[in-house]
Amino acid sequence: MDEASxxxxxxxxxxxxxxxxxxxxxxxxxxxxxxxxxxxxxIYSGKEAYFVTDEGRKTFxxxxxxxxxxxxxxxxxxxxxxxxxxxFRHEICDGFLTLAGGHRVGISGRCVLKGNEITHIxxxxxxxxxxxxxxxxxxxxxxxxxxxxxKTVANxxxxxxxxxxxxxxxRDLSRLLSERFKVTVVDxxxxxxxIKDGIAQFCVGVQTDVLDxxxxxxxxxxxxxxLSPEVLITDELGGAEDLLAxxxxxxxxxxxxxxxxxxxxxxxxxxKRRIYELFDRAVILKRKDGIPQVExxxxxxxxxxxxGK
Amino acid sequence: xxxxxxIAMVVFASIGLFMQQISKERKRLSAMxxxxxxxxxxxxxxxxxxxxxxxxFHHIAEDEQGEAGRFAGELAMNLSEKGEHSLSVLWQxxxxxxxxxxxxRASTAEILKMVGKTLGTQSxxxxxxxxxxxxxxxxxxxxxxxxxxxxxxKLLKSGGVLLGLFIVILFL
Numbered sequence: 434m435d436e437a438s439x440x441x442x443x444x445x446x447x448x449x450x451x452x453x454x455x456x457x458x459x460x461x462x463x464x465x466x467x468x469x470x471x472x473x474x475x476i477y478s479g480k481e482a483y484f485v486t487d488e489g490r491k492t493f494x495x496x497x498x499x500x501x502x503x504x505x506x507x508x509x510x511x512x513x514x515x516x517x518x519x520x521f522r523h524e525i526c527d528g529f530l531t532l533a534g535g536h537r538v539g540i541s542g543r544c545v546l547k548g549n550e551i552t553h554i555x556x557x558x559x560x561x562x563x564x565x566x567x568x569x570x571x572x573x574x575x576x577x578x579x580x581x582x583x584k585t586v587a588n589x590x591x592x593x594x595x596x597x598x599x600x601x602x603x604r605d606l607s608r609l610l611s612e613r614f615k616v617t618v619v620d621x622x623x624x625x626x627x628i629k630d631g632i633a634q635f636c637v638g639v640q641t642d643v644l645d646x647x648x649x650x651x652x653x654x655x656x657x658x659x660l661s662p663e664v665l666i667t668d669e670l671g672g673a674e675d676l677l678a679x680x681x682x683x684x685x686x687x688x689x690x691x692x693x694x695x696x697x698x699x700x701x702x703x704x705k706r707r708i709y710e711l712f713d714r715a716v717i718l719k720r721k722d723g724i725p726q727v728e729x730x731x732x733x734x735x736x737x738x739x740x741g742k
Numbered sequence: 743x744x745x746x747x748x749i750a751m752v753v754f755a756s757i758g759l760f761m762q763q764i765s766k767e768r769k770r771l772s773a774m775x776x777x778x779x780x781x782x783x784x785x786x787x788x789x790x791x792x793x794x795x796x797x798x799f800h801h802i803a804e805d806e807q808g809e810a811g812r813f814a815g816e817l818a819m820n821l822s823e824k825g826e827h828s829l830s831v832l833w834q835x836x837x838x839x840x841x842x843x844x845x846x847r848a849s850t851a852e853i854l855k856m857v858g859k860t861l862g863t864q865s866x867x868x869x870x871x872x873x874x875x876x877x878x879x880x881x882x883x884x885x886x887x888x889x890x891x892x893x894x895x896k897l898l899k900s901g902g903v904l905l906g907l908f909i910v911i912l913f914l
Contacts, residue, residue: 449826508828511863516821516829517794519866553865 456489473498535627598725599692611638617662619652833858
């Protein structure tokens with residue numbers, strides 16, 4: 434998608450009077466737009482963070498920045514919820530909303546608890562719009578490195594810190610693998626396929642089924658029982674229940690591709706370490722100039738390092 | 743002779759005004775009933791379908807032919823345009839214009855406007871509670887309106903009888 438279309442797609446989600454604040458802002462490099470109550474409106478690109486003036490110009494002077502009022506924040510939140518906060522209760526309790534185009538709005542505010550369960554986030558104090566970008570073809574180079582000699586897929590884990598590009602790679606791999614295999618994506622946080630009104634906002638492939646917002650472990654078991662995938666893709670494993678689910682998937686003869694938070698596998702302990710050791714390959718990702726890239730591919734069973742660059 | 747004609751004209755004009763008043767009351771009563779159903783319908787759809795308000799307004803506009811259906815249709819259209827105003831402002835503007843056209847009393851318009859102040863900004867339970875509360879208040883207004891309409895009709899009937907007697911006396 435070109436920059437003008439991306440800008441139009443994002444600004445369409447804003448109430449009309451907010452759109453002018455972005456008149457002269459280039460959307461090509463933006464990663465996040467931060468709205469905080471009584472604080473300046475801020476934009477984060479891969480390289481820098483800056484403010485926006487009332488006239489919609491980029492500035493590094495905080496004094497010139499547009500300050501977001503609490504009322505504006507509430508109006509923006511209502512618009513992101515399609516004027517129907519009640520209809521997004523579960524998403525709000527999970528701390529984010531998914532917009533058309535797969536863009537994600539992180540929510541900060543006061544947590545309302547009932548027992549141990551979050552029932553609402555009230556008094557919204559901040560919204561973080563993370564711009565979703567699809568790098569079609571970014572996983573093309575890594576694909577041969579995660580295939581076995583018999584052309585089946587090796588169980589692979591992508592490792593990177595937050596915003597390191599794990600989901601971007603998983604999404605593109607789903608698209609590539611679905612040309613040859615039946616793929617199921619268990620998308621607990623609607624990040625990989627970004628389903629909106631039942632339609633995937635990203636290209637995840639023709640042979641791909643998406644279990645949207647399923648708890649990961651439950652979704653993996655459901656997929657094995659009902660969708661007979663050859664490859665299962667899911668994001669951010671780490672818990673004890675994930676370990677059991679991964680074992681079940683592998684025992685069912687299905688390949689699994691997933692991701693884990695971290696700079697490298699050396700820091701993994703406990704369940705995370707045990708999950709990691711079940712996999713055949715690990716792909717370490719790093720962002721360079723805002724674009725996620727493969728730093729190295731590790732053959733976990735042999736601990737041999739293959740150049741991924 | 744002139745006196746008799748003058749009296750007859752005054753009586754006829756009064757009856758005409760009365761008839762107009764009754765027609766207004768009937769229109770108001772019917773529209774109030776439709777808006778009462780609209781509030782309950784909104785609550786029901788929120789509860790059972792979990793759809794967003796623009797979708798709910800759209801469906802109600804398709805299902806309802808009357809004034810409430812038109813009200814929902816206009817809101818659905820305005821919301822889809824993502825214009826300058828929030829739902830709260832849009833709702834209150836629409837209520838004002840419909841209230842004027844449908845001869846709603848100030849108290850009725852106020853009940854409907856109050857709904858718009860929080861609509862779409864609360865949890866499901868709170869939304870449903872607010873809508874049901876407003877519907878109950880509107881029901882009270884409808885009861886009062888029905889009583890007032892019954893009184894007016896009685897008055898009209900009495901006026902009709904008197905006019906009949908007057909005409910009979912004239913002929914005698």
